[in-house]
Amino acid sequence: MSIRYGLLALLGRDPMYGYQLRTAFESATGATWPLNIGQVYTTLQRLERDGLVTSTVETDGSGPGDDRRRYRLTDSGEKDLDRWFASPVVRQASSRSELVIKVVMASALPRVDARAVIDAQRAASMLELQALTRAKASADDLEAALVIDSVIFHAEAEIRWLDHCEALLARRPREEHHE
Amino acid sequence: MSIRYGLLALLGRDPMYGYQLRTAFESATGATWPLNIGQVYTTLQRLERDGLVTSTVETDGSGPGDDRRRYRLTDSGEKDLDRWFASPVVRQASSRSELVIKVVMASALPRVDARAVIDAQRAASMLELQALTRAKASADDLEAALVIDSVIFHAEAEIRWLDHCEALLARRPREEHHE
DNA sequence: CACCGCATGTAACGTGTTACATGATTCA
DNA sequence: TGAATCATGTAACACGTTACATGCGGTG
Numbered sequence: 001m002s003i004r005y006g007l008l009a010l011l012g013r014d015p016m017y018g019y020q021l022r023t024a025f026e027s028a029t030g031a032t033w034p035l036n037i038g039q040v041y042t043t044l045q046r047l048e049r050d051g052l053v054t055s056t057v058e059t060d061g062s063g064p065g066d067d068r069r070r071y072r073l074t075d076s077g078e079k080d081l082d083r084w085f086a087s088p089v090v091r092q093a094s095s096r097s098e099l100v101i102k103v104v105m106a107s108a109l110p111r112v113d114a115r116a117v118i119d120a121q122r123a124a125s126m127l128e129l130q131a132l133t134r135a136k137a138s139a140d141d142l143e144a145a146l147v148i149d150s151v152i153f154h155a156e157a158e159i160r161w162l163d164h165c166e167a168l169l170a171r172r173p174r175e176e177h178h179e
Numbered sequence: 180m181s182i183r184y185g186l187l188a189l190l191g192r193d194p195m196y197g198y199q200l201r202t203a204f205e206s207a208t209g210a211t212w213p214l215n216i217g218q219v220y221t222t223l224q225r226l227e228r229d230g231l232v233t234s235t236v237e238t239d240g241s242g243p244g245d246d247r248r249r250y251r252l253t254d255s256g257e258k259d260l261d262r263w264f265a266s267p268v269v270r271q272a273s274s275r276s277e278l279v280i281k282v283v284m285a286s287a288l289p290r291v292d293a294r295a296v297i298d299a300q301r302a303a304s305m306l307e308l309q310a311l312t313r314a315k316a317s318a319d320d321l322e323a324a325l326v327i328d329s330v331i332f333h334a335e336a337e338i339r340w341l342d343h344c345e346a347l348l349a350r351r352p353r354e355e356h357h358e
Numbered sequence: 359c360a361c362c363g364c365a366t367g368t369a370a371c372g373t374g375t376t377a378c379a380t381g382a383t384t385c386a
Numbered sequence: 387t388g389a390a391t392c393a394t395g396t397a398a399c400a401c402g403t404t405a406c407a408t409g410c411g412g413t414g
Contacts, residue, residue, distance in 0.1 A: 183401085215402075217402095
């Protein structure tokens, strides 16, 4: 869903072709989230199938990568885009956190040391946080910085949650491990 | 990946059949993340194909849902599970946040009011936070509470990020909207 | 009898990933 | 000449969702 509407939004600014869309997407998000070019094309095919964009082939014999297919929004696509902007993003059930599952399962399995799992994750997350801080320093525009900030905020939330887990699990009596 | 290893971990406690696994998974995560039963079976098929579990059919003529297929970990599956617990979860590029993309795209599109997008999302997220707080009060065990806490922490991070965005975007000069 | 719970699956589809394949041009 | 960039795609696969289908047994 994110790519679909991301591409739609970019096309709302300017008609573009697939290859340009990848560049534009990565530039808009400050290269924090690389975008696979194959997915751009398949997503564009679906968008065209659904009537949200149309494409025209432009074969002017100038430069490399000649046969370009330029995509533009349809009226229906514009409406859909506006609806997307107007509606809030819902946290999906599909966004089950692998970390949360890991910690919960670790705390329920006697043979696994939940404390070690939490400590290992915190170490990794703190390293990631340092890398993010460095990346943010070299972000060259506001949007790029905002994307990195979002990842930072969630990494911090993750670390706080790990601390929280460790505190609560340490306080738990030994017998509860099985049930 | 989360379901795959979630099921593997549950099988690490006890051999079980598919239907039981769903119940056990939802119970372990406090019903915060409902699990589709169809996915359980397809995931089990893949796990068996990959040699991480084996299954035996048990057709004792007792009760409803007779022909049960009980899954248990193989040695290979146990090793894989231990590896999973020992290695930290990495934040994937695939976890592009739809919200972040929406806000960034809104701030880059002149015809969209980024402020309105942010405000709408914050209102929705705060409502969700209230619902989560209520849900947490009725969580009946520690693991269930931890799962909800994780969602709460991330919802709070999201709201903080929205505030952060609004502050930075308000400060930005008008001309930057196009480039 | 009709519905619910137990138990197993399949099919179709959307989204995302990696990898492969094609062709032209530009630059070292 | 060979590698990088521009430009387009396809194929295979993993994971997730919804919906459909089957069959038994107990309960209202």
